[in-house]
Amino acid sequence: xxxxxxxxxxxxxxxxxxxxxxxxxxxxxxxxxxxxxxxxxxxxxxxxxxxxxxxxxxxxxxxxxxxxxxxxxxxxxxxxxxxxxxxxxxxxxxxxxxxxxxxxxxxxxxxxxxxxxxxxxxxxxxxxxxxxxxxxxxxxxxxxxxxxxxxxxxxxxxxxxxxxxxxxxxxxxxxxxxxxxxxxxxxxxxxxxxxxxxxxxxxxxxxxxxxxxxxxxxxxxxxxxxxxxxxxxxxxxxxxxxxxxxxxxxxxxxxxxxxxxxxxxxxxxxxxxxxxxxxxxxxxxxxxx
DNA sequence: ATGGGCTCCTGATGGC
DNA sequence: TGCCATCAGGAGCCCA
Numbered sequence: 143x144x145x146x147x148x149x150x151x152x153x154x155x156x157x158x159x160x161x162x163x164x165x166x167x168x169x170x171x172x173x174x175x176x177x178x179x180x181x182x183x184x185x186x187x188x189x190x191x192x193x194x195x196x197x198x199x200x201x202x203x204x205x206x207x208x209x210x211x212x213x214x215x216x217x218x219x220x221x222x223x224x225x226x227x228x229x230x231x232x233x234x235x236x237x238x239x240x241x242x243x244x245x246x247x248x249x250x251x252x253x254x255x256x257x258x259x260x261x262x263x264x265x266x267x268x269x270x271x272x273x274x275x276x277x278x279x280x281x282x283x284x285x286x287x288x289x290x291x292x293x294x295x296x297x298x299x300x301x302x303x304x305x306x307x308x309x310x311x312x313x314x315x316x317x318x319x320x321x322x323x324x325x326x327x328x329x330x331x332x333x334x335x336x337x338x339x340x341x342x343x344x345x346x347x348x349x350x351x352x353x354x355x356x357x358x359x360x361x362x363x364x365x366x367x368x369x370x371x372x373x374x375x376x377x378x379x380x381x382x383x384x385x386x387x388x389x390x391x392x393x394x395x396x397x398x399x400x401x402x403x404x405x406x407x408x409x410x411x412x413x414x415x416x417x418x419x420x421x422x423x424x425x426x427x428x429x430x431x
Numbered sequence: 432a433t434g435g436g437c438t439c440c441t442g443a444t445g446g447c
Numbered sequence: 448t449g450c451c452a453t454c455a456g457g458a459g460c461c462c463a
Contacts (some may be wrong), residue, residue, distance in 0.1 A: 145456055146456050203457080223441075258440040260457060306433065322456050372443075375456070413435070
């Protein structure tokens with residue numbers, strides 16, 4: 143569910159409400175969310191209890207909490223339906239599908255909620271990646287995201303080399319991270335490419351324009367607090383985002399294109415819905431399906 | 432190398 | 448009203 147703008151909204155909420163506080167206790171038993179840790183919840187207890195949160199960082203759709211005097215971090219991935227909720231004092235009632243709680247030294251409670259449990263909470267050692275940034279090792283296959291200060295070639299080299307459909311490449315977190323199904327379609331619309339264009343058929347500057355479009359649309363979504371179709375995405379205080387009203391193609395099948403009036407279409411690409419305007423994003427005749 | 436299919440789950444929605 | 452099929456903001460795996 144959450145893509146970069148939604149994850150960044152949550153990261154910012156966590157930073158405001160949890161940074162520099164100490165984790166007193168970790169609550170929860172045997173949730174699937176901790177499946178990637180060899181010792182399950184025991185790894186969370188061992189690394190988190192008593193530790194002060196010294197940073198809340200993000201790359202793409204991954205967040206992580208850095209800890210005082212530790213080179214291990216708590217990596218948070220929200221999958222399709224994950225939420226992080228922060229409340230001022232320990233509520234008696236549990237939120238449905240609340241799996242793990244962190245109790246902080248100021249009485250704040252951080253809850254990890256996830257109905258489908260595709261997300262995960264993983265303790266991972268930090269190390270310096272190829273760009274010189276300190277990131278958790280389990281993210282070794284995660285490329286920088288479009289908001290990071292890296293050369294454009296980091297993205298366009300991979301995009302312009304592949305024979306895959308450009309939408310598939312945009313969704314590949316090892317090519318560029320943070321982009322999911324909504325913002326891939328929105329970026330493709332704004333850059334005027336159909337999702338089935340082949341990466342190799344893109345000019346270098348077209349590939350750059352596509353990354354720029356993704357950055358632009360995700361930046362605007364971030365300023366709107368993200369996209370909420372339903373109660374699945376809310377920020378750390380339970381509030382929805384308001385970018386849905388600005389979507390140009392995603393979820394708008396059968397409705398008129400906001401630029402040209404042609405009806406938006408949907409087709410399946412790589413097993414996911416691809417929404418596009420057939421007039422604004424014509425399939426290039428040269429490229430072959 | 433690449434695409435397709437399937438998997439992990441729960442919940443919302445729409446057709447009959 | 449109920450029942451069933453389909454779909455969903457992610458991502459890893461296996462197979463052809």
